[in-house]
Amino acid sequence: MAIKLENVGIAVRDLDATIAFFTDLGLTVVGRDTVSGEWTDTAVGLDCNHANIAMLQTPDGHGRLELFEYIHPEAIETEPTRPNEIGMHRVAFSVDDLDKALEIAAKHGCRPLRGVATYEDLYRLTYVRGPSGIIVMLAEELKGEMTADRPSSG
Numbered sequence: 001m002a003i004k005l006e007n008v009g010i011a012v013r014d015l016d017a018t019i020a021f022f023t024d025l026g027l028t029v030v031g032r033d034t035v036s037g038e039w040t041d042t043a044v045g046l047d048c049n050h051a052n053i054a055m056l057q058t059p060d061g062h063g064r065l066e067l068f069e070y071i072h073p074e075a076i077e078t079e080p081t082r083p084n085e086i087g088m089h090r091v092a093f094s095v096d097d098l099d100k101a102l103e104i105a106a107k108h109g110c111r112p113l114r115g116v117a118t119y120e121d122l123y124r125l126t127y128v129r130g131p132s133g134i135i136v137m138l139a140e141e142l143k144g145e146m147t148a149d150r151p152s153s154g
Contacts, residue, residue, distance in 0.1 A: 007064035008091055012132040015052050015069035021108045021131050027056040048072055080133035090135035098124050098140035
């Protein structure tokens with residue numbers, strides 16, 4: 001059986017604000033719709049559900065986010081997810097300029113949870129709290145760095 005990741009779905013409180021955040025980071029809106037009816041009740045498992053949705057895609061065409069803003073039933077506010085909670089808690093993106101990505105995030109009121117870290121000599125990365133409390137990992141691959149046991153890749 002062949003399998004591939006289709007998308008990651010995220011319920012949000014403000015669809016337009018969330019779209020603005022992710023499109024400023026470089027994703028593209030590939031579709032928007034309002035969905036309801038028996039097929040969505042069956043697929044999603046919620047009776048009488050009605051939502052505004054948007055599908056966003058990464059520039060490489062491989063990653064997609066499907067954002068849902070529920071009209072009915074009313075969205076349920078929860079405490080923001082913490083990185084150590086069981087279950088899905090973040091979406092991760094590779095960026096070519098972490099500092100620029102953080103400037104864009106800051107324009108949306110989104111800042112690192114703690115700061116920017118360097119993992120070995122491979123990545124600079126951080127978690128930011130995005131719109132609707134979404135944790136977004138941003139990671140910049142370091143190129144041209146050398147360690148005693150790992151040759152430069154650049």
